[in-house]
Amino acid sequence: MTSQQDLLDTLAQVARALGNGHRLALLERLAQGDAAVETLAVTTGLTVGNASQHLQQLRRAGLVTATRAGKQMIYRLTDERIVSLMGLMRQVAESNLAEMERLVGRLFAEDDAGGSLEAVSRHELLAGLESGKVVLLDVRPTDEFESGHLPEAINIPLAQLEEMLDRLPHDREIIAYCRGPYCALSHEAVQRLRQLGYRVRRFEEGYPEWKAAGLPVT
Amino acid sequence: MTSQQDLLDTLAQVARALGNGHRLALLERLAQGDAAVETLAVTTGLTVGNASQHLQQLRRAGLVTATRAGKQMIYRLTDERIVSLMGLMRQVAESNLAEMERLVGRLFAEDDAGGSLEAVSRHELLAGLESGKVVLLDVRPTDEFESGHLPEAINIPLAQLEEMLDRLPHDREIIAYCRGPYCALSHEAVQRLRQLGYRVRRFEEGYPEWKAAGLPVT
DNA sequence: CTGTCATTCTATGAAGTGATAGAATGATGG
DNA sequence: CCATCATTCTATCACTTCATAGAATGACAG
Numbered sequence A, B: 001m002t003s004q005q006d007l008l009d010t011l012a013q014v015a016r017a018l019g020n021g022h023r024l025a026l027l028e029r030l031a032q033g034d035a036a037v038e039t040l041a042v043t044t045g046l047t048v049g050n051a052s053q054h055l056q057q058l059r060r061a062g063l064v065t066a067t068r069a070g071k072q073m074i075y076r077l078t079d080e081r082i083v084s085l086m087g088l089m090r091q092v093a094e095s096n097l098a099e100m101e102r103l104v105g106r107l108f109a110e111d112d113a114g115g116s117l118e119a120v121s122r123h124e125l126l127a128g129l130e131s132g133k134v135v136l137l138d139v140r141p142t143d144e145f146e147s148g149h150l151p152e153a154i155n156i157p158l159a160q161l162e163e164m165l166d167r168l169p170h171d172r173e174i175i176a177y178c179r180g181p182y183c184a185l186s187h188e189a190v191q192r193l194r195q196l197g198y199r200v201r202r203f204e205e206g207y208p209e210w211k212a213a214g215l216p217v218t
Numbered sequence C: 001c002t003g004t005c006a007t008t009c010t011a012t013g014a015a016g017t018g019a020t021a022g023a024a025t026g027a028t029g030g
Numbered sequence D: 001c002c003a004t005c006a007t008t009c010t011a012t013c014a015c016t017t018c019a020t021a022g023a024a025t026g027a028c029a030g
Helices: A002-017 A021-032 A037-044 A048-060 A081-096 A098-112 A122-131 A142-146 A162-167 A185-195 A207-212 B002-017 B021-032 B037-044 B048-060 B081-096 B098-112 B122-131 B142-146 B185-195 B207-212
Strands: A064-069 A072-077 A134-138 A173-178 A200-206 B064-069 B072-077 B134-138 B173-178 B200-206
Touching (some): A002 B021, A002 B098, A021 A048, A021 A081, A037 A048, A048 A064, A081 B002, A081 B081, A098 B002, A173 A185, B037 B048, B081 B098, B185 B200, B200 B207
Parallel strands (some): A173 A200, B134 B173
16 A cells, blocks of 8 residues: 555656757757757757756656766767657647647647648658658757758758749749747748748648657668 | 737636645535535535635636525536546646655555456456446445435445445455545445455546546446 | 635845865876 | 766755734624
């Protein structure tokens, strides 16, 4: 009877490790690929010291592991399932919390004035790639692209979008993706490319979800 | 950019709601069936006041809903997926946390002296039921059994096990189940029934997992 | 419309969490 | 073996969470 509750308490520790926005941001970044503390601190906007502390907590909860590489500590997710776990939590939150719906709405509302910006589902994307009729565009920073991306994706970081337009065809539909459903990069890219006359839509998921689903990555 | 972090903060609230052993216990009890505050307080060993507070938090996180029924407030899980969420968290914790492994080991070790107590998988159970060669035994308290159980299960609450033995056949294999993988009831039942000469094994999951998988319940 | 029962609210103190700054550690390159 | 860089550890303060006890609310039965 007592060890029953001990188990739940231990499980609760894991949940508590997930119970902080900054730590979730760290996990989301780690889902893009392994990274050192400073990289993680920069992309999440934390100080190095603070990021380190949060990473310790994630480590104690068994969610990340760290290995030393020279002066740096490289952190990685222990488990592909952590991506699924966050995804499931997201789904539950989205369908049960009004606040969540409001925030998601706000994220998507800005650019949906023109309508017809529905995101492309995984199924639809697979079909499009199969048929060869679409071009896949990865708008994440180059380092994230290089540590893993969808097959045959072209990488144009959002910051260099206008400079590298020559790599995009005008005559095929473009599907843009980035870090995940809450990542703003692909939204932004779609908006800007549409203004330039491209036929482009957004993939509703991102690289981590694709990988966690067991689909091929490069 | 900012609403990106707001989303993660909101998501973190949900995780924080899961980040307490007592609240997980409440959710596990609710996975057995809807219940009033006092029932929940009794089965989790909390005072009514404290249970009520925890339930408020779960409600704010969108994990449970409450409806009034006369003097009582009946709480229920908002979503079948919450069972999956806890299950996934459990899996991640079990494979990445040494402490978790230790506790699970302890829960199972006591009665495994004789060996051969491997639990029955869902697949195996389905096959056994199909063939009609096994009898399914639900050892949870009657009120939980009545708010839902596996098809064709016989209910003998653990407390009345010896009194109601006449309902169990000697010539067929018995498969016992209870609230879930961490629930001790079916372990205990298996141990005691074996001593009495029954051929009996434990189902490795419980009622909530069965139901969450979309399998038929009564 | 009063008493009772189930539940929620409020106030309190103890314990835990999060951010900051600065000291300490560990690896590396001269 | 000293200087540097990346990271972790430590101490501190503000803030949140948890359990408890007792008051307040809301529904119902007489």
